[in-house]
Amino acid sequence: MRKILMALDGADLCKESLVFGIYLSRLTHSGITGYFLKINRRMSFL
Amino acid sequence: MKKMYDGTYIEWEVDRQSGSWKEKMQKIAYGIEQFKAYYDNHDIPAAVLRDKGVPIDEVVYESRYADLLVVDAGYSPGKDAARTPTTFIEELLTKAECPVIIAPDDFKGVEEIVFAWDGSASATFAIKQFTYLLPELREKKVSIIQVREDERDRGAAKQRLSEWLSNYYTHVGWDELDGPVNAVLLEYCLGKKGAFVVFGAYGRSMMSRFFQRSRAEQVIRTVAQPFFIAHHS
Numbered sequence: 001m002r003k004i005l006m007a008l009d010g011a012d013l014c015k016e017s018l019v020f021g022i023y024l025s026r027l028t029h030s031g032i033t034g035y036f037l038k039i040n041r042r043m044s045f046l
Numbered sequence: 047m048k049k050m051y052d053g054t055y056i057e058w059e060v061d062r063q064s065g066s067w068k069e070k071m072q073k074i075a076y077g078i079e080q081f082k083a084y085y086d087n088h089d090i091p092a093a094v095l096r097d098k099g100v101p102i103d104e105v106v107y108e109s110r111y112a113d114l115l116v117v118d119a120g121y122s123p124g125k126d127a128a129r130t131p132t133t134f135i136e137e138l139l140t141k142a143e144c145p146v147i148i149a150p151d152d153f154k155g156v157e158e159i160v161f162a163w164d165g166s167a168s169a170t171f172a173i174k175q176f177t178y179l180l181p182e183l184r185e186k187k188v189s190i191i192q193v194r195e196d197e198r199d200r201g202a203a204k205q206r207l208s209e210w211l212s213n214y215y216t217h218v219g220w221d222e223l224d225g226p227v228n229a230v231l232l233e234y235c236l237g238k239k240g241a242f243v244v245f246g247a248y249g250r251s252m253m254s255r256f257f258q259r260s261r262a263e264q265v266i267r268t269v270a271q272p273f274f275i276a277h278h279s
Contacts, residue, residue: 002113002114002179003111003112003113003114004112004113004114004116005108005109005112005114005115005116005144006115006116006117007105007115007116007117007138008077008081008118009077010073010074010075010077010078010096011070011073011074011077012073012077013077013080013081014118014149014151015084016118016149016150016151016152016153017116017117017118017149017151018081018084018085019153020116020118020147020149020150020153020272021085021090021116021149022085022088022090023153023155023156024114024116024147025085025088025090026090027180027182027183028180028182031090031091031092031093032085032090032091032092032093033092033093033094033095033112034078034081034092034093034094034095035095035097035104035105035108036074036077036078036081036094036095036096036097037097037101037105
């Protein structure tokens, strides 16, 4: 088991990255932890 | 406006009563439901964490207690093409405390592993991290690409790496390329479908160039290769 963290834009979920998450999860027999961001990602650079 | 010591600054506050904020919260709640349902349908355990403050700081903190951090390729270019596309990803690649995988937009499986290697500690560290973290891929074909930018002889280091890799992989080949490293690596990687590309030393600048090129060619949504990037601090 490995801890796989997936950073996701909660308001605009990327389905393609979820597909890759399935691959990684099955490959490593690990769960997925979704880290959901609520603040626009670009605001952090202001 | 706020006054503190002898300075004045503008303090931004989120208006949690605004319609746009509420709409965004609803979208996120829906996104989380989709995330859970998607993995539940595939019998994959899924957990959810929510951010509270500055995204980059929190993601970096969470990466401290993770083995792998996955971000999607579209995350960097975003939907607003007028903005600088790679700031978040670049910052994440610099600060993350575990290896980062840039997930592809059009994933079809892994047929081959490509290690970009320049003899540096960082490149070798990335190869070792990948090998330790994803031992399930040890039966895959491995290609090590070495770009010769100068006349330095890396024969001894190459021999040492070959010996190390033979302990873990059975199909290892070398590709030696000539030319400017970023341009050569970019061309090589773009042409490798079904490859899992591993970067150490080149990671940050390569990803930036990759997405700039992708954007220029309007193929942002068809990035086919996952990229594994680890840096040796």
